[in-house]
Amino acid sequence: MLPLTNELISGVLDGHGYAFAQDPDGDLVGRWDENLIYFFRLGRAGEILQVRTLVSRVFEIDDVLPLYEFCNAWNQDKLWPKAFVHVNDNGTVRVLGEVVADLEHGVSTDQLDQLLTCGVTSGCQLADALEGLKL
Numbered sequence: 001m002l003p004l005t006n007e008l009i010s011g012v013l014d015g016h017g018y019a020f021a022q023d024p025d026g027d028l029v030g031r032w033d034e035n036l037i038y039f040f041r042l043g044r045a046g047e048i049l050q051v052r053t054l055v056s057r058v059f060e061i062d063d064v065l066p067l068y069e070f071c072n073a074w075n076q077d078k079l080w081p082k083a084f085v086h087v088n089d090n091g092t093v094r095v096l097g098e099v100v101a102d103l104e105h106g107v108s109t110d111q112l113d114q115l116l117t118c119g120v121t122s123g124c125q126l127a128d129a130l131e132g133l134k135l
Contacts, residue, residue, distance in 0.1 A: 001106025004047055009039050012113050018120075035127045037120055043104070049112075051099045051119025053081060055127045059093040063135050067095060070133060080122040097126040 002008055009028055013020050020030035020039075028039040035057035042048040059067060064085060071083040081097030088093065099119035101107075107115075 001108060001109070003045075004041055004049055004103045004107055005084070006039075006041065008107075008109070008112060009041075009049075012109065012116050013039070016117075032120060032124050035123065037046065037123055039116070039119075042043065043102075045104075046105065047085055047102065047104045047117060049101045049103055049107075051081070051116060051123065053097040053119070053123030053126060055095045055097070055130050057095070057130050059095070059129070059135070061091050061093060063093055066133075066135050067093060069093065070130070074126065075127070078122070080118055081126055095126070095130055097123045099123070 006026070006028060007021070010020075013028070013030070018030055020028050023029050030037050030039075036056075037128045038052045040052060041049040042050055044094040063089065067085045069090070071085055081099045083097050085094060086094050086096055089130075091115050099115065099122060
């Protein structure tokens, strides 16, 4: 088992031929269609993997209640990603998805590959479902 590192994450993403970069905060991020997917390492030792999808579609404040209903239904019917609504300071609304795993005791390359693939694939499925949502 290996400790979770940005280098390990980068290696798995490179293995799939994914385009990604490191942002100024040191986090890894890529674009799938118009959606941003971040690969965060959280926790005191960076042992928690969070694959966070920022869906590109922007909503209005009046859409919050239907989006809560959408996310609740999504979370009830799907295992991944956990979907939630975020209201920005400017009043725009976004939906985010998260796949999170605690890897305190290490991770194999195959396990990390499965987690990253799950995060990217399910995040894109969430984005696709929101693109078709009529409000």
